[in-house]
Structure formats: structure tokens, C-alpha cells
Amino acid sequence: MDEKRVHTGRYFMMGNVACAEGALAAGCEFAAGYPITPATEIANHLAEKLPRVGGAFFQMEDEISSIAAVIGASWAGKKAMTVTSGPGISLMLENIGFAIGVETPCVIVNVQRGAPTTGMPTIGIQGDMVQAKHGSHGDYEIIALCPSSPQEMFDHTVIAFNYAERYRTPVFLLSDAFVGHMREEVVIPEAEKIETVYRNIPEPGTDPLKVKGFLDEDVAPMPIFGKGFKAHVTSSCHDEYGKRNLIDISALDKFVRRLSNKILKHKEEITLVERDYEDAEIVLVSYGGVSRAAAAAASQARKRGIPVGTLRLITVWPFPGEEIEKMARKTKQVIVLENNLGQVYPYIKAEAAHFAEVSFLPPKLVGEIQDPEDILKKIEEVSK
Amino acid sequence: MNELVHPYHCFIRPTVTHTTFCPGCGDGTVAQSILRAIDGLGMDMDDFVFVSGIGCAAWIPSPFFNADVLHTTHGRPIAFAFGIKMGLPDKKVMVVSGDGDLVAIGGNHLIQNARRNIEMTVICVNNGIYGMTGGQAAPTTPMGVKTTTTPYGTFENFFEDISGLVIAAGASFVARWTTAHPRQLTNSIKKAIQKKGFAFIEVLSQCPVQFGRKMGTGNAVQMLEDYKKRSISIKEAKKLSPEELRDRIVVGEFVDLDKPEMVEEVTRMIRRASGEVQEVVDAGRG
Amino acid sequence: MGRTEILIGGVGGQGVVLSGILLGTAASLYDGKQAVQTQSYSSELRGGSARAEVIISEDRITDPEVRRADILILMAEDAVGRYLNKIKPKGLLVIDADLVKGVTSGDYDILAIPATSIADKEMNNIIVANLIILGALIKKTKLLSVESMEKAIEASVPKKAKDLNLKAFRRGLELS
Ligand SMILES: Cc1ncc(C[n+]2csc(CCOP(=O)(O)OP(=O)(O)O)c2C)c(N)n1
Ligand code: SF4
Ligand SMILES: [Mg+2]
Numbered sequence: 154m155d156e157k158r159v160h161t162g163r164y165f166m167m168g169n170v171a172c173a174e175g176a177l178a179a180g181c182e183f184a185a186g187y188p189i190t191p192a193t194e195i196a197n198h199l200a201e202k203l204p205r206v207g208g209a210f211f212q213m214e215d216e217i218s219s220i221a222a223v224i225g226a227s228w229a230g231k232k233a234m235t236v237t238s239g240p241g242i243s244l245m246l247e248n249i250g251f252a253i254g255v256e257t258p259c260v261i262v263n264v265q266r267g268a269p270t271t272g273m274p275t276i277g278i279q280g281d282m283v284q285a286k287h288g289s290h291g292d293y294e295i296i297a298l299c300p301s302s303p304q305e306m307f308d309h310t311v312i313a314f315n316y317a318e319r320y321r322t323p324v325f326l327l328s329d330a331f332v333g334h335m336r337e338e339v340v341i342p343e344a345e346k347i348e349t350v351y352r353n354i355p356e357p358g359t360d361p362l363k364v365k366g367f368l369d370e371d372v373a374p375m376p377i378f379g380k381g382f383k384a385h386v387t388s389s390c391h392d393e394y395g396k397r398n399l400i401d402i403s404a405l406d407k408f409v410r411r412l413s414n415k416i417l418k419h420k421e422e423i424t425l426v427e428r429d430y431e432d433a434e435i436v437l438v439s440y441g442g443v444s445r446a447a448a449a450a451a452s453q454a455r456k457r458g459i460p461v462g463t464l465r466l467i468t469v470w471p472f473p474g475e476e477i478e479k480m481a482r483k484t485k486q487v488i489v490l491e492n493n494l495g496q497v498y499p500y501i502k503a504e505a506a507h508f509a510e511v512s513f514l515p516p517k518l519v520g521e522i523q524d525p526e527d528i529l530k531k532i533e534e535v536s537k
Numbered sequence: 538m539n540e541l542v543h544p545y546h547c548f549i550r551p552t553v554t555h556t557t558f559c560p561g562c563g564d565g566t567v568a569q570s571i572l573r574a575i576d577g578l579g580m581d582m583d584d585f586v587f588v589s590g591i592g593c594a595a596w597i598p599s600p601f602f603n604a605d606v607l608h609t610t611h612g613r614p615i616a617f618a619f620g621i622k623m624g625l626p627d628k629k630v631m632v633v634s635g636d637g638d639l640v641a642i643g644g645n646h647l648i649q650n651a652r653r654n655i656e657m658t659v660i661c662v663n664n665g666i667y668g669m670t671g672g673q674a675a676p677t678t679p680m681g682v683k684t685t686t687t688p689y690g691t692f693e694n695f696f697e698d699i700s701g702l703v704i705a706a707g708a709s710f711v712a713r714w715t716t717a718h719p720r721q722l723t724n725s726i727k728k729a730i731q732k733k734g735f736a737f738i739e740v741l742s743q744c745p746v747q748f749g750r751k752m753g754t755g756n757a758v759q760m761l762e763d764y765k766k767r768s769i770s771i772k773e774a775k776k777l778s779p780e781e782l783r784d785r786i787v788v789g790e791f792v793d794l795d796k797p798e799m800v801e802e803v804t805r806m807i808r809r810a811s812g813e814v815q816e817v818v819d820a821g822r823g
Numbered sequence: 824m825g826r827t828e829i830l831i832g833g834v835g836g837q838g839v840v841l842s843g844i845l846l847g848t849a850a851s852l853y854d855g856k857q858a859v860q861t862q863s864y865s866s867e868l869r870g871g872s873a874r875a876e877v878i879i880s881e882d883r884i885t886d887p888e889v890r891r892a893d894i895l896i897l898m899a900e901d902a903v904g905r906y907l908n909k910i911k912p913k914g915l916l917v918i919d920a921d922l923v924k925g926v927t928s929g930d931y932d933i934l935a936i937p938a939t940s941i942a943d944k945e946m947n948n949i950i951v952a953n954l955i956i957l958g959a960l961i962k963k964t965k966l967l968s969v970e971s972m973e974k975a976i977e978a979s980v981p982k983k984a985k986d987l988n989l990k991a992f993r994r995g996l997e998l999s
Contacts, residue, residue, distance in 0.1 A: 165848040165858070183624060204810030209803055211623070214649040218616035221609065225588075225617040228607055229624020251610050275863050302887075335887060336844060336860040338851045361603075362551060378586045378605040379625045385550065385600050387608035396552055397600060442887065449886035525886050 158206050159344035166339040168303040168332045172262060173198035174341060175310030176234055180349050181260070182208040183226035183233040185219040187241060190274035191330035192264040195236040216241035220248040220261070227257045228386065230377040232314060232351070234260035238330075239268045239281045242288065249323055250289030253412060254388040256367060256375070258317040258352055260310070265329040267520055276520040277331030279441055282496040285325045286470045292409050294416035296423055297325035297470040299441040303337045309467070315350040316423060320416060321372055327469065329492070331522070332442045355382060365393040368411040370418050416471050424473045428480070430462025435532055436480055436509075438501055439490040440466040443522045447490050450528035457529075459536055469497060474504045481505035486535045489513045492522050510535065545572045548582055550603040557596055561757030563716035563742030567662055568597045570719050570740075571633070574726035585629045586621050590614040590643060592635035592669045594662035594742070612643030615650050618657050626800045629658070629730055636663040637675045640699055644676075651706035651735045655799040658729040658736045661699060664744035672747035684751055700739045704792050709734030712790040715741040715764040725790055733798045741786060825881035827966060830892040830909055832902030835864060835871045838953035839898060843875030845957060845975045846967065850879045852978075853971035859887045872901060879966065894964070895931075896956060897923050898938075917960055919952055934963055936998055942991060951991035958995015969996065 158177045166174075173195045176184070184199045186192070200210040208231075213219040219235045226233040237245070242263050252259055267273030268280040281288075285297045296316050298309040309326055317324040353374040355364045361383040366376035373393065376382035385395040390408045398404035416423070427444075429451070430436045437447040444465040454461035464480045466473060481487055487505045489498045495513050502511045514531045516523050558564045575582070582604035589595035591611035599608035609617045614632045622630045632639075639647050639661045647659070666684065667673040674684040674691045677699065681690045696702065700713045710732040712725040722740060729736035743749065743760035754760050764786065771789035774782060808814045829846060833839040840862045847860035857880045864873045876889040891911040897903055898919045903926060910916055912930045921939035936959045938952035954976070961972055973989060980988045 163852065165844070165851045165860075183620065185620065204807045205812070207807055207811060209623070209807060211619075213616070213619075214645050217613060218619070218646055218649075221613045221616035222620035222623070224609075225607065225620025225622075226624040227620070228605075229586075229621045231620075231624045233620070247610055248613065255607075330863075331861060331887075334862055336847055337858065337884075337887075378607075378621060379628055381583050382605065383550070383582070383603055384605050385608075386606060387599055388610065389608065394552070445884075446886045446888070452885065522886075522888055524888070524890050526890070 159341060159347060161341050161343050164339045164341070165336055166303050167194060168300070168306040168328065168335045169194035169264065170198050171303040171307040171339045172236075172310045172326065172328070172333070173202065175307040176260070176314070177202055177206065178307070178341065178344070178347050179311045179314035180232045180351070181234050181314065183223065183231040184208070184210040184235065185213050185222040185226075185233075186210070186236045187213055187216050187219050189238045189241050191266050191277070191333050192236045192238050192262065194333070195262060195264070199236075216244040217248060220245040220252070223259045224248060224252050224257045227259050228378050230379065232258070232318065234262065234314075236262040236264070238264050238266045238274070239284070240271065242281060242284060246288040250291060250293065251388045252323045253289070253293045253295070255386050256321040256373070256412070257323065258321050258375070259323050260313045260317050260326065261323055262310070262326045262328065264333040265327065273520065275330055275334075277329030277333065277442065277492070278520050279327070279329060279443070279492045279496065282327065282469060282491070282493065285327055292413060294413045295325060295470050296320065296322060296416065296468065297327050298425070298467060299327050299469055300332055301442050301444050301465075302332065303335055303339045306332065307339055307341065311347060311349070312425075315348065318350045318352045319372070320419060320423070321352060321375055322416065325470070327441070329441065354380070367391060367395050368393045368407065370411055370414045372415060420471045420473075423468055423471060424476060425467035426473055426476050427463070427465040427467065430464055430480055430484060433460050433462025433484055435459065435461045435486040435488065435536060436464055436484045437461065437488050437490055437528065438464045438466070438477070438480070440469050440497070441492070443490050443492050446522045446525050446528060450525040450532065453525060453529055454532050459532060461532055466497075472500050474500070477501055477504035478508070481508035484509050487511045488528075488531060488535065490523050490528065492516050493519065545569065545576065548572045548575070548603055550600050553600050556601070558593065559746045561743070561745045562593070563664065563744065563757070564594055564597055564662060566716040566719055567594070567633075567660065567722075567740050567742055568601060570722040571597070571631070571660065571726055573723045574730060577723065578727055578730060580629070580730070585631055586625065588614045588618040588621065588630065588632045590634040590638035592638045592667070593744070594633060594635035594664070594668075595638060597633045597662070598631075612638050612641070613646065614638070615643060615646040615657070615659060619650060619655060622655060622657055622800060623803065626804070630656075631658040631660065631730070633660045633662070635668065636661060636665065636677045636699065637667045640696060641676045647703065648706045651703045651708040651737065653799045654707055654709055654734045654796055656733055656735070658726070658732075659738070660726070661737065661739045662742045663699060663739050664742045664748055666744055666748040666751070668744045668747045672751055682752055700737065700791055703737045707735075707796075708737050708792065709794050709796050709798070710736035710790070711792040712737075713739040713741070713786070714788050715768060715786060716743060717761045717764040717768065718788060721788070728790070728793065732793075733801070734796065826884070827879045827893045828889040828891065828911075829877040829879070829894040829896065830889045830906055831875045831877075831896040831898070832906040833873055833898030834901065835873045837873065837898050838950065839873040840864070840875045841979070842896070842953045842957055843877045844979055845972065846877045846879065848979055849967045849971040849975035853974045854967050856881060857884050859884045861887060872905065874906070894960070896960070897926070898953065898956070899923065900925060915964065917956060919956060934959060934999055936995070938995070941994065945994065946987060946991055948987065951987055954988050954991035955995040955998070958992040959998040960995075962996045963999040
């Protein structure tokens with residue numbers, strides 16, 4: 154990896170800046186976006202740093218064109234990303250579906266903010282969790298990572314690019330204003346310690362008629378533009394060759410299922426969780442910044458002699474149901490914590506409720522992650 | 538025995554067996570003019586990436602053209618094309634889409650990219666209607682026309698001059714023709730392809746099925762006759778008053794100028810930022 | 824435990840967030856400690872309310888929010904109502920005495936520094952009042968070493984403002 158892309162060192166760095174640094178280290182060449190609080194620092198940093206390594210950040214006319222340009226650049230062979238917040242994602246959703254439909258690697262950073270609607274731009278909440286999974290129309294699977302610290306803003310951005318390239322799909326980094334604006338120690342490793350992945354493409358010179366560029370559950374090689382593959386890329390229902398089919402229901406079934414299965418088949422290697430629930434009778438399940446409060450509460454509870462553990466979802470999508478079940482089978486009580494009114498909770502409950510009692514602890518104030526003291530109270534309540 | 542093969546057959550995707558356009562549709566003429574221009578310039582389909590939105594006109598390159606084709610969402614092809622061009626600056630990027638796609642839902646992408654003067658060719662097939670969805674009013678549908686969504690006649694002012702809009706936004710090449718001018722259209726497309734800048738061609742194209750029926754302008758032949766009758770060159774039009782120009786179609790090349798082009802400007806910026814060249818920047822350049 | 828929670832409240836343009844960054848940088852990069860700094864501000868850049876939170880600890884910091892401030896720094900009257908209830912019993916309240924008048928005594932120490940007037944009179948620039956406050960805070964609490972703070976200032980402040988900021992910080996060291 155290019156030296157100039159990786160700024161090895163130890164920093165006291167803002168999460169958003171760490172995200173931009175992660176993008177650089179991952180090999181991002183093209184970024185497009187539209188200014189929005191609390192994501193602007195990422196755009197600003199990319200605008201400054203990308204040209205130094207031959208790339209560029211483009212400020213588009215809106216978020217619709219931002220994601221469109223990113224998809225276009227990806228088909229031109231570039232590693233590409235966009236950065237925004239909830240209102241921007243709302244505008245992007247149609248084209249995010251497009252990216253899924255034609256299997257386009259790209260990274261979408263959502264630094265979530267107080268919502269719904271314009272809401273409160275500088276306050277972080279986890280309000281767009283389900284939007285990432287279900288916002289665009291139709292059945293599909295998506296990958297989403299939830300960083301909890303500036304260090305992870307760096308690390309997870311690299312992972313997001315690698316997943317996007319490996320599975321030819323948009324990957325969400327679901328951060329929020331709290332983590333995005335948080336400063337903490339960030340260690341950027343040496344370039345050779347950072348793994349980077351680039352998509353498979355068909356063998357140059359392959360007869361275009363023989364290129365099967367789509368709908369392979371093991372990820373078809375991407376017939377990127379400009380290489381003579383004469384790729385026909387349409388988001389209409391199509392077959393493995395990209396050929397449109399608007400009449401056979403069996404073609405639609407294959408289109409929908411294979412796109413989803415491409416992610417689900419590799420769920421195990423995609424799924425990232427942090428488990429710390431050996432012998433725990435109560436397990437706190439959370440993700441993102443909230444998981445830090447959960448870890449604090451669990452450690453205090455253990456000091457008081459209550460066997461409390463934690464399960465932290467790093468990839469929230471594809472939903473790691475197997476991990477939830479595995480955990481629930483070993484414990485008695487599951488407490489779900491999110492900085493929202495309960496978005497992933499129903500998914501967790503559906504997997505865990507057969508084996509354990511499941512409850513939800515919302516934040517006292519939406520926008521302020523749960524106080525470990527309040528979590529302890531809840532723990533004591535359920536442990537009675 | 539020698540099989541008769543159309544000279545442009547080699548430009549057509551081998552897996553395509555038939556067109557999807559209605560009989561008499563002008564989109565076939567537009568398709569042929571594009572291919573003639575490419576052939577006339579001695580270029581190869583691999584020199585191009587085609588991008589289209591959603592609508593009948595968007596089906597011109599997709600699937601027919603045997604090239605890299607990105608068939609995108611409704612209204613957004615120019616925005617996708619932006620990313621492709623930035624990623625593949627040496628390729629010719631051509632957008633082909635309808636009036637509804639490029640001027641209604643996608644209007645701002647048209648305006649903003651004309652302003653940027655990013656190198657690409659945009660062919661706007663203006664049939665004055667939403668053809669694909671069954672004859673609804675477009676921003677180009679003349680006032681008073683009954684369409685499926687305006688059964689009592691449209692009550693909105695309409696875009697009589699899309700080209701004027703794109704000129705005002707800053708494109709470096711703008712032309713308008715109709716499907717009754719295939720030769721002139723082909724020539725303008727050639728120039729557009731070679732233009733270092735945003736090149737826009739508006740083609741009035743007959744939609745006998747959804748527009749002709751509603752307007753009572755008749756079948757394809759009658760519509761083409763009508764285009765011919767109403768067309769007037771830019772030079773001739775200058776001699777007429779606005780009243781006299783009402784209902785006329787001014788055709789020709791309105792703008793063909795040289796001005797800073799965005800891909801080149803970006804390349805220059807990257808060279809400066811990466812320290813590859815030291816360049817004095819004149820921030821005040823108009 | 825060794826976890827110190829610091830909350831700084833003021834208005835935009837006073838360097839509230841910069842104060843937080845300086846404390847965090849000094850702790851994390853130069854003092855061998857862990858630090859988390861978070862912030863919030865209303866959308867107006869100047870004049871809107873601004874808040875920075877810093878947690879400094881010997882150990883890994885899990886919970887990143889300031890729940891009950893060991894140290895509460897108030898730089899505007901407006902911030903009193905918003906944050907005074909956040910101070911821990913027996914905590915330390917640091918105020919800019921020129922700007923914050925309405926503080927009654929309570930179960931906390933008060934360190935009142937006329938930072939704005941000193942900055943105005945001696946440095947001809949009220950913008951560095953925050954550095955004077957930080958100097959006084961470090962002197963009183965020994966939370967971080969003076970060297971670490973000075974390194975953080977040098978690393979974080981634009982070159983041409985460096986001397987002025989260092990001067991203000993050192994002036995603060997003489998105060999408490
Ligand atoms: C977001 C969205 N809205 C609506 C549609 C439905 N739709 C498909 S084509 C079309 C109109 C196309 O009109 P035009 O661009 O003029 O093309 P034409 O068919 O006339 O060539 C519409 C509204 C869509 N595909 N996507
Ligand atoms: S509906 Fe109109 S524009 Fe569409 S294919 Fe038919 S004739 Fe052409
Ligand atoms: Mg139309």
C-alpha cells in the first residue's frame with residue numbers, strides 16, 4: 154500500500170477524521186458527498202487528503218447525485234465512498250438499492266444525528282439502524298458496521314472497504330455524532346499491517362459473451378467498465394450475464410434470492426461480535442457507543458457479585474441471529490441497550506426470547522447513552 | 538450465399554434480437570444517428586461508456602449498444618455519468634435519456650453538470666411526454682394538452698426551450714434537431730463527442746403512440762411532416778418576431794465554445810495538491 | 824479508579840472545545856494516560872452554547888460520557904443553569920469570574936479566575952481566557968503535568984497563535 158495513504162502514528166484524533174484516514178488507508182480513490190452535520194469533518198479531511206494520493210472528493214448537488222457518482226466511479230474501477238447523515242441517506246435510498254441490484258462495491262458512512270427529520274444535527278443517536286437494512290425498496294441484505302470509538306472509525310472503515318470489494322455490495326458504516334465527534338487515542342499501523350482487498354474482475358480479454366458478471370452467490374467477478382467487457386449493467390431484473398428479463402417470475406426469484414444469498418452465504422465470515430459472557434446469567438446486548446456504557450455497567454455489576462456479561466454487535470447487518478441464539482442459550486436474562494427507542498431490539502428478541510427473558514432499556518434521554526448507574530439498576534431489577 | 542448484414546450490426550449487442558420501440562417511434566432514428574456518428578468518427582464502441590436513465594429513450598443504449606452500458610435510475614444518469622467520467626477520463630461518456638428523465642426528475646443534475654462543464658455528451662430525446670408510463674404530462678408537454686394525468690388539459694406552463702436552459706447553465710456545446718433531421722443530428726453528435734466540455738443535444742422525437750394520439754398530431758409520418766414544417770434554422774429565426782416564432786422549432790447548433798472543462802481542472806488540482814507540479818493559481822480567474 | 828470527569832460549558836467562540844482537546848491531547852499523547860473527549864454545540868458557530876467533555880483515566884475508559892463532573896468549568900452565565908447540577912459532591916467548580924456571577928456556594932470547591940479581564944488587560948485578547956483557566960486548573964489540581972500541557976498546546980494551536988496561548992497558559996499557572 155502507498156506510504157502516503159497510511160499516516161502511521163499515534164494520535165489524539167476525532168472519530169470522523171479517523172474515518173477519513175481509514176478510507177485513505179483502505180485505498181479509497183473517489184469520494185462524493187453533500188455537506189451535512191455531523192459528517193462534514195470526514196468530507197473536509199478527504200477533500201484535503203485524497204488529491205495528494207491522486208484521488209478527489211467531489212461536492213455534488215445533493216445526496217442523490219453523491220451516491221450515483223460513487224456507483225459510477227465504482228463501475229469505472231475505483232474504490233469509492235460517500236459520507237452523510239440521516240437526511241442524506243433518506244435521499245440516497247433509491248440508488249443504494251441500485252448499488253445492491255447491480256452489485257456495486259462502495260462504502261456509505263452515516264454519522265447518525267438527532268432524528269427524525271432535520272432533528273438535532275450535533276446530537277448522536279442510533280436512529281437509522283433499520284433504515285440501513287430496509288430503507289430501499291424490496292428484499293435485500295446489507296452489511297453494516299457499528300464503531301464505538303475513533304480507533305474503530307479507522308479500523309471499521311478499512312473493513313467496510315474490504316467487505317464492499319469482496320462481496321461487491323454497499324457497506325454501511327453506522328456511526329453517530331457522538332462517536333464521530335469523539336476524540337481519543339488512534340493508532341494508525343504501518344501500511345503493510347493493513348489488509349486491503351480489491352474486487353475480482355474477469356480475466357482481461359475474456360469474450361464479453363462469456364462473462365458471467367452477476368448473481369453468483371460466491372460473488373461474480375465484476376466486469377468493470379473500460380476493459381472491453383461490454384458490460385450491460387441494468388438494475389432491472391437480469392440474469393448472470395446482465396441480460397434483462399422483465400417477464401419470467403423465475404428470473405425475478407433468482408434475482409432476489411441470489412443477491413440476498415450472496416451475503417447470507419458468507420454471513421459467518423462477515424459477522425463480527427465481541428463476546429464476554431462466560432458464565433453470565435445476565436447479558437447486555439448492544440452496539441456502537443452504547444456498548445461502552447454496557448461494558449462499564451457489566452464490570453461494576455461483577456464487582457458487586459452479579460454475573461453479568463456483554464455481547465457487542467460490531468456487524469449489526471446481516472443480523473447475527475446465530476450469535477444471539479448461542480448467547481441466549483447460555484444465559485437467563487438478556488438486556489438490550491440502544492440509543493433509540495428500540496430498533497434492533499425486536500430482531501434480538503425474536504432470536505433470544507425462546508431461551509431467555511429479554512428486555513429493553515432505552516436511554517433516559519434519547520441522545521445520551523445509558524448511564525451505567527441506570528443499567529446497574531436495571532440489572533438489579535431483573536436479577537431479583 | 539451472402540447474408541445481408543446491416544452496416545451497423547456490429548454495434549448491436551449480439552444477444553439482442555428485436556427492438557422494443559413501438560412502430561414509428563422516433564427513438565430508432567436517434568439510435569441510428571448516434572451509431573452513424575460513432576462510425577463516422579472512426580471510433581470503436583470500446584471507446585465509450587453509455588449511461589441511461591429510465592424511460593423509452595433510455596432503452597436506446599440499453600441493451601442495444603454493444604458497449605459498456607450503465608442503465609441507471611429515473612432522472613439520475615448524468616450523476617452516475619459524472620462518477621464514470623472521473624474514474625475513466627479517457628473514455629467518452631454518453632448519456633441518452635428522455636425529456637422527463639433529464640429535465641423533470643433529473644433537472645438539477647442537468648443544470649449543475651452543464652455548469653461544471655464536465656466532458657460528456659447528453660442526448661435528450663424530447664417527445665413531449667412520458668412515453669414509458671403511458672402518456673402522462675411532462676414539463677415539455679404543451680399547455681392545454683390532455684394526457685392521462687391531465688384529462689382536462691395541462692394547466693402548467695411548459696419548457697419550450699430546454700436547450701436555452703442548458704445554455705444558460707453553461708454548457709459548451711448545445712444543439713437542437715428533430716428526427717426529421719437525421720443527417721444534421723448525426724453531424725452535431727459527432728461534434729458533441731469531440732467536444733471538451735458538456736455537450737447537450739436535444740432531439741425532438743415523435744412518440745406516435747402516447748403523444749401523437751393525444752395531441753391529434755397523427756401517426757409517425759404526419760408527425761415527421763409536422764416537424765419539418767415547423768422547423769426553422771437559427772439564422773432564419775433571428776429575422777422573425779417572437780409572435781412569428783410561436784409554434785416554430787428553432788433547430789441548429791446554438792453554442793459551440795471553449796471554456797474550462799471540469800475533468801481537466803480536477804486533474805490540474807490533483808497535480809498541484811500531490812506536489813507533482815508547482816503551479817501559480819490565479820484564484821480570480823473568471 | 825483514577826477516573827476524572829471534566830465538563831466545560833460556555834458559548835461558541837470561547838475555545839470550549841479547544842480546551843477539551845488540549846486536556847485530552849496532553850493526557851493521551853504526553854502524560855501516559857487514557858482520555859476521551861466529546862463535544863456538543865448548537866448549530867450557530869459563535870454565540871450558541873458549547874460544551875466539551877473530557878474523561879482522563881489511568882485505565883481503559885469504557886463509558887465515554889461525563890455523568891457527574893469531578894471538575895466543572897463554566898465560562899458563561901448561560902452554562903450555570905445548564906450544567907451546575909452535573910457537578911459531583913465535593914467536586915471542583917472553576918469559573919471565569921468576569922462572566923459567571925450567579926453561582927451560589929454549594930457542596931463543591933470554587934476556583935474563580937478573572938480570566939477574561941486578565942486576558943484583555945495583559946494579552947490584549949480575550950480569546951485566550953480559556954488558556955488562563957486551564958493554567959490555573961493544572962496548577963491547582965496537578966491533573967496533568969505542565970510539560971504535557973505545553974506540548975499539547977504546541978501541537979494543537981496554529982503556529983502564529985502558539986506564543987500567545989503558551990503565555991496565557993503560563994499566566995494561569997500563577998493564579999490559583
Ligand atoms: C423514481 C421513479 N419514479 C417514477 C418512475 C416511473 N417512470 C418510468 S419512465 C417514466 C417517465 C419517462 O419519461 P421520459 O423520460 O420522458 O422518457 P420517455 O419514456 O418519454 O422516452 C417514469 C415516470 C421510475 N421508474 N422511478
Ligand atoms: S411509447 Fe412513444 S416513445 Fe415509447 S416506444 Fe412507444 S412510441 Fe416510442
Ligand atoms: Mg419523454
